Amino acid sequence: MNSQLRRAVGTALATALGATALAACGGESGGSGGQDGGGSTVTLVTHDSFAASEEVLKEFTEQTGYTVKVLKSGDAGTALNKEILTKGSPQGDVFFGVDNTLLSRALDNDLFTPYEAKGLDRVAAEFRLDGEKKRVTPVDTGDICVNYDREFFAERKLEPPRTFADLAEPAYKDMLVVENAATSSPGLGFLLGTVGAFGEDGWQDYWKKLRANGVKVVDGWEQAYNEEFSGSAGGRQSGAERPLVVSYASSPPVEVLYAEPRPEEAPTGVATGTCFRQIEFAGLLDGAKNEKGGKALIDFLVSTAFQEDMPLNMFVHPVVADAKLPELFTEHGVVVEEPATVAPATIADKREQWVRSWSSLVLK
Numbered sequence: 001m002n003s004q005l006r007r008a009v010g011t012a013l014a015t016a017l018g019a020t021a022l023a024a025c026g027g028e029s030g031g032s033g034g035q036d037g038g039g040s041t042v043t044l045v046t047h048d049s050f051a052a053s054e055e056v057l058k059e060f061t062e063q064t065g066y067t068v069k070v071l072k073s074g075d076a077g078t079a080l081n082k083e084i085l086t087k088g089s090p091q092g093d094v095f096f097g098v099d100n101t102l103l104s105r106a107l108d109n110d111l112f113t114p115y116e117a118k119g120l121d122r123v124a125a126e127f128r129l130d131g132e133k134k135r136v137t138p139v140d141t142g143d144i145c146v147n148y149d150r151e152f153f154a155e156r157k158l159e160p161p162r163t164f165a166d167l168a169e170p171a172y173k174d175m176l177v178v179e180n181a182a183t184s185s186p187g188l189g190f191l192l193g194t195v196g197a198f199g200e201d202g203w204q205d206y207w208k209k210l211r212a213n214g215v216k217v218v219d220g221w222e223q224a225y226n227e228e229f230s231g232s233a234g235g236r237q238s239g240a241e242r243p244l245v246v247s248y249a250s251s252p253p254v255e256v257l258y259a260e261p262r263p264e265e266a267p268t269g270v271a272t273g274t275c276f277r278q279i280e281f282a283g284l285l286d287g288a289k290n291e292k293g294g295k296a297l298i299d300f301l302v303s304t305a306f307q308e309d310m311p312l313n314m315f316v317h318p319v320v321a322d323a324k325l326p327e328l329f330t331e332h333g334v335v336v337e338e339p340a341t342v343a344p345a346t347i348a349d350k351r352e353q354w355v356r357s358w359s360s361l362v363l364k
Contacts, residue, residue, distance in 0.1 A: 042293030043069045043092030045083065045285070047076045049314065050096060056309040060300045066293045075220060076185040077102060083285065084109045090285035093294035096139065096301070100129060100279045101188045104348030107135060112283035113291070118299040122320045127279050129344050136281035139301045140316035143249040143336040144189035145275040146176070147268045149231030152243035161244065163273030164197045164340075167210060174214035176244040177228040181358050184220045185278075190246045191358055192347065193276030196340030200350070207361055216242060217362060225251075231268040233259070249275060250315040253332040257312065266332045277339040280316070 044050075050070065061067050069092075073079035076097050083095055087109055098106045106112065112135040120128070120137060127138035146167065148160040161167050167176055179187030195203045218224050226234035229245035233255065252266030259267075282301050284294045300306055307318035311329040318325075 039290055039293075040066060041069050042066045042094065042290050042297050043071055044297060045071045045073060045079065045090070045092035045095045047079045047097040048072050048074060049076075051313040052306065053309050053313060056305055059305055060297070063300070064293070064296045066290075066296060068297065075183075077183065077188075080106060083111055087111050088287045090287050093285060093288040093290045094282055094297050095285050096280070096282040098136065098281050098283070099185060099189075100277075100344055101185065101192060101347060101351070103129060103136065103281065103344065104351070106283070108348075111286060112136060113286050113288070115284045115295055115298060117295075117302050119302045119320070122322065123302060124319065124321060127319045129279065129281075136283040137298050137302060138319045139280050139282050140310055140314065141277065141279045141319055142316040143275040143339050144186045144193065144246065144278055145249045145336065146190075146271040147225075147229070147231065147245050147247040147251050148271060149229070149235075149243035150265075150267055150269050152230055160269060161271050161274070163271070164194060164206065166271070167215075167244070167274065168206065168213050170213070172213065172244065174216075175242060176210070176214075176246075177216045177218060177224045177242040178246045179221055179224050180217055180219050180363075182355050186221050186246050186248070187217075188351075188355070189276045189278055190274075191354065192342050192351075193274065193340040195354060196276065196342045203354075204357060204361055207358065211362055215362075221247065231255075236267075244271075248315065249336050250311075250317075250329070250333050252334070253312075253329050254315055256332045257328060270334045270336075272334055272336050275336045275339040277336070277341055279319070 050072065057068050071092050073082050076099060080098055080102055083090060084105070095111065107130065114133055114135050116134045117137045123138050127141060130136050146161065153160045158171065161169070161172055166172065178190055181187040181191040194206055198206045216228065218228060224245050225232050225247050227238060228240050228242045229235045230240045230243050249270050249272070252268050252270065255268055256262055256266050282298055284291065284298060288294045302320055304320065304323055307320045307323035310316055310318060312326055
């Protein structure tokens with residue numbers, strides 16, 4: 001997937017599950033017509049990978065009278081840092097895109113006003129990581145996984161890797177590119193996946209093996225997937241040489257949807273034994289100027305209309321049980337039955353320590 005394609009689909013590939021152009025409904029705030037004196041516009045602060053169709057945002061406007069202004073603030077980590085620096089006087093009304101790898105930072109900094117979204121009862125309890133406090137609302141979920149270039153492995157009659165352990169085998173030397181865990185959401189997710197797979201006492205030894213096996217580290221998903229990965233549209237055009245990349249379980253449908261002609265099979269596959277489950281949340285920002293509009297927007301994010309709009313715009317899974325998935329998404333995506341996980345409390349306690357240790361070990 002090249003840069004132009006990435007902007008077109010607005011995918012969250014990435015994470016970290018990765019710049020987009022959102023066709024947002026609405027203009028600047030202010031003016032009359034607001035339902036509560038907050039203006040007719042509600043401002044959504046988010047990461048660069050947020051995307052929604054014009055139709056679904058128009059539906060929100062028709063239902064509520066509010067238009068949505070989308071303020072993109074870089075990748076998930078950068079966007080969150082900006083809100084922490086401006087807490088109490090936020091850039092907008094709702095923040096979308098903080099995930100379970102960074103959630104504790106947002107909550108520890110008191111960024112959000114508690115709010116129980118209408119429809120929250122349709123969201124599975126496993127996704128509601130803030131419990132009864134309800135400072136954030138789950139919106140989507142996906143899996144950070146290693147993707148592989150099908151053609152590369154077929155031509156060499158080499159089985160692609162399936163598990164974390166496989167990636168350290170000599171057969172895959174100099175093939176893997178990953179994102180920096182200190183600067184990238186999918187990079188951090190992949191690091192946490194290795195912690196989940198090998199434990200707090202074993203992940204560092206595993207990364208020593210990856211380093212010895214020629215793993216390459218780049219700053220973020222855009223560079224890793226579009227420039228270094230030979231299986232992406234951008235990588236094929238530029239002659240990229242790495243056939244393994246940390247991306248998302250939902251990356252293959254993107255390669256199919258925007259390819260011309262559309263292939264019967266995605267050119268990329270997913271190593272399902274290398275996955276970490278990611279959950280993204282939205283929250284009403286403390287100090288929001290349009291609190292009523294912000295609440296209405298959060299309600300809409302868990303509505304059937306928005307939940308069913310996400311798969312082919314952000315290439316993530318709905319968290320609402322009755323939301324239907326499009327055929328292309330199910331046909332070319334994969335279901336990860338047993339992703340690696342780390343308890344949210346453990347992530348909160350150990351994340352910064354693990355990132356420092358990883359940086360020292362892998363980047364030195």
